[in-house]
Amino acid sequence: MTNKAEKFDDIQVIERVVKGERALYEVLVRKYNPYLYKVGMSYGYNHDDTQDLMQDTYIDAFKSLSQFENKANFKTWLVRIMLNNCYRKKQKLSFQNEIAKDEIKEGATPMFEYQNHDTYSKVHNRELGYIIDKALHSIPEEYRMVFSLREMNQFNVAETAELLGLSEANVKVRLNRAKTMLKAHLLKSHNVQELYAFHAVYCDPFTEKLMKKINAL
Numbered sequence: 001m002t003n004k005a006e007k008f009d010d011i012q013v014i015e016r017v018v019k020g021e022r023a024l025y026e027v028l029v030r031k032y033n034p035y036l037y038k039v040g041m042s043y044g045y046n047h048d049d050t051q052d053l054m055q056d057t058y059i060d061a062f063k064s065l066s067q068f069e070n071k072a073n074f075k076t077w078l079v080r081i082m083l084n085n086c087y088r089k090k091q092k093l094s095f096q097n098e099i100a101k102d103e104i105k106e107g108a109t110p111m112f113e114y115q116n117h118d119t120y121s122k123v124h125n126r127e128l129g130y131i132i133d134k135a136l137h138s139i140p141e142e143y144r145m146v147f148s149l150r151e152m153n154q155f156n157v158a159e160t161a162e163l164l165g166l167s168e169a170n171v172k173v174r175l176n177r178a179k180t181m182l183k184a185h186l187l188k189s190h191n192v193q194e195l196y197a198f199h200a201v202y203c204d205p206f207t208e209k210l211m212k213k214i215n216a217l
Contacts, residue, residue: 010074018066022215029058029207032075035153036082037198042148043086051202053089055210057082062214076159083163135185139178146171147178 008016008027017025036057040050060081061068068077139147149160150171161168 011070014065014068014074017062023211025058025062025214026207026211028074028078029210030203032078033203033206034198035075035079037202038148038152039079039082040086042144043090045086045089047202049089051206053082053085054206055213056085058210059213059217060085062217076155076163079153080163135182138185139181143174143178143181146174147182150175151179 008024010028010031013024013027017028033054036054037050040053041047045053057078061078068074145164146160146166149155149163150157155163157168157171160166161171164171166174
């Protein structure tokens with residue numbers, strides 16, 4: 001399947017999946033697992049809940065794939081679905097627990113980039129995990145969101161502004177503030193790009209389980 005991923009771009013894969021080649025959907029799943037994982041984990045969900053949200057997102061996207069129009073790129077479209085699912089789950093949990101919640105500000109909360117599998121042991125180091133959690137909770141959601149989309153998920157300024165409903169100037173301002181706030185807590189002693197990876201140890205079983213559900217639709 002990795003060879004197929006190298007041969008086709010997203011639009012080509014989508015066109016073939018819509019025409020009936022469901023197995024090719026795995027190409028998109030493997031490509032975007034790391035991005036969706038970052039969204040869920042940074043939003044505050046644990047590993048299991050994040051994978052559930054990823055699964056829901058891929059299934060939602062698959063069901064609407066024939067309606068996808070190449071006005072925005074597929075990555076942007078998919079991340080937006082994940083953001084919406086994260087927000088809905090947050091609302092549901094808040095309602096169930098009868099906890100008053102401030103109105104969400106412009107969207108959701110992604111963070112941190114996928115890296116090579118050799119960082120796996122570092123990501124799961126308890127001390128590093130504590131540092132990550134502390135840093136995440138120290139940064140307001142609206143700044144963390146911009147930092148993630150721009151620096152770690154590799155969206156450009158215009159794409160980030162569109163996703164969050166901000167002006168491009170506000171994106172730039174929030175990014176600078178986010179970096180400043182993160183510096184004291186995390187960037188001083190750790191490489192951000194080592195954090196919150198979705199490695200093969202997760203990717204393979206997750207993708208296999210998801211594709212079984214997709215093929216059963």
